[in-house]
Amino acid sequence: MQMVELETAGIVKRFGTLVANDGIDLSVARGEVHAVMGENGAGKSTLMSILYGMQAPDEGSILLRGQEVRFRSAVDAIDHGMGMVHQAFKLFNSLTVWENVVYGREPRRGPALDRRAAIAQVGALAERFRLSVDPTARVGDLSVGVRQRVEILKALYRDARILILDEPTAVLTPQERDGLFDVIRTLKADQRTILFVTHKLHEVMAITDSVTVLRQGRVTERMATRDTTPAEIIRAMTGRVVNLTVDRKPATPGAAVLDVQGLTVGTGAKPVVDKLSFRLHAGEIVGIAGVAGNGQTELIEALTGLRRPDGGRVTLSGRDVTEADVEAHRAAGLAYVPEDRAVTGTARAASAADNLLMGYQRKAPFTEGLRLNAKAVAEHARRLIGRFGVKIADETVLVGTLSGGNLQKVVIARELTHQAPLLIAEQPTRGVDVGAIEFIHAELVAERDRGRAILLVSAELSEILALSDRILVMYEGRILADLPAGAADEDRLGLLMAGRTGQAA
């Protein structure tokens, strides 16, 4: 029988009328990797912030090695041996690795910071847990995967016995993810306990020992990983059977809708987008894979008219739109689901009806002379809300109050209704729960079958692989490979994303 490291009993947390955690019992054994799963809004984040001392529970208790504890702050939790790696890193980019790690708990020599001791300690810690990091490197120069190691080092430097990893693989390449898994195994061998928050099933199956599933603030399932199946976990998360694989017929590409020739963004020897060329045909989904920061964002900005390219030519449905603005792009036949739904995709202070109208406001029947036809606008909004299952009281509610998944549905609803020949979808399911992912994927495939050309940009390799008919891998502003879907798998794409062509060719 393993010792219980961390336990919660009947944790309740309310925000107004919403009950985020409704009597959660959690039991985590020492030295195990414990997955906490659930859809968005299931209460994972609330539970983790309670465990890390950022919020106090309204009811219930936390037991650490059998002793009841009450964290007054995150710092208090850290002093009790808790550590957390947030999804958005909390690092100082202008400072070095060792400065970030020792920050707030610096070794001293007299009044001064003992630089040499700090570097030695951080180096030793990194070596012990096989986190290869140069302690003197500047954090701003490091890749996302290495920055994550710095975050883990920060927790270990404070001697964290329990490490909470919040969606740790969301930003990693497959190779970086495997590296993280190695680190997790090393930590486990050292009898450290890991809470692994995720909604990626294959990772849960690969690395965890047990799983606790939350739905609507309650624990719906508690099981050993080896005794369960992905289908069982999904049922516990959603309360129904979800089809994970996307059903789709082979594509029947038609005429070229988008023709990109020698597109360049940025100047100098190494532009962000470097003489990039590709074609996108009606009736196909082309996925762009790549580690964030390899020019995808700039490419999409140039293709949508948000940014003027510095060279090359873009033709959309036979029209040269290289120098055109966003409105002209839209008129030429572009629909766009932007990466950041809260800032670019919607106007938070406007109602759902207004947000769903955007882009149609000059068209009949929404406009009458100089006035908007309020009735037509409201009807249009209600129709889309119903069809896309947006959870919202009515169409007059401000979208700023919606959850991430619902907000994304508003954007998807508006853009899919545009009937433009080209749809650019950037991270269409980021932060969206399993049920909504299934729906959005099915809609994208249906649009393809109706003859639309879809350009899909996603950090989620499984999504790229599930939806794309063709995959372009971007690396340092260039297309490193153009693969038919059948020729691509996760390993091969991962190597290409890291810029290695040798093994893949």
Place this chain on the structure above:
Amino acid sequence: MDFISAFMVNSTVQAITPILLAALAGSLCARVGVFNIAMEGQLLIGAFCAVAGSHYTGSAAVGVAAALVGTVVFSLILAYGATVFRGDAVVICIGMNLLASGLTAYLLRQLFGVSGVFSDPNIAELAKIRIASIQSIPWLGWIVSRQTVLTYLSWALTALVAYVLYRTPMGLRLRGVGEDPEAAGTMGIDVRRYRVVTVLAAGALTGLGGAQLSLGTVGIFSEDMSAGRGWIAVVAVMLGRDNPLLAALACVLFGIADALSVKLQAQGLPNQLTDIVPYVVTLAALVISYRRKRGTRLA
């Protein structure tokens, strides 16, 4: 050889002192993420308090102490306004500059019954320290010797600020607070406290600068006598990109420009023309540093 006289070098060095102290203050505030542009007003308050303290007691040391206390109290507005009351630092600073100008003019009338300029034999000036072994050396004697204690202190403080910022745990925490207050908070740093203390310490630095301004040469207070020095310090902070040593270097550059303008005036050029020299140098320095920054980004 005689183009710039040794005496002028001496006066240039002491004229730099208030700007240097204000620039150190500005660099410190920038490091904790408070954009302090109230140095103009802080210098003025410091200058006034120094003259008042010196006048009532006949002691320059009491004058300096009064400047320290007065400016730190004045800086409470920014320290608490920008943290506890979550005000916008720039707006608060503009208010402080206007307040300092009006308040000192008002107090001048109320306390001393004069307007414009206040000079009185009772105002004790800061002594010029002569270092016997150095003062007979040509040039160097005029730079390193025959300065006020505040000038020497400002050099020591430049080194101290740089040391604290880059070599001590407190400095590391300060830099973190400025770069990402939220991240600093999650590491157990009381961001608000660090900001309040830093802004007040910066207030003390500008207080010393103000004392040098009014007691460092002739012992006189005139309305708005800071005359743009606080703003030049703001520019020095920006040129130095929040690094106190680089900001100090910028201050030296301004001092040289200022001396040049005096010299050109002595050569017979109209003073309206020569007065612009420091500002032209400031603008040129800003443009050059901006171009250089752009250059590195594109490379």
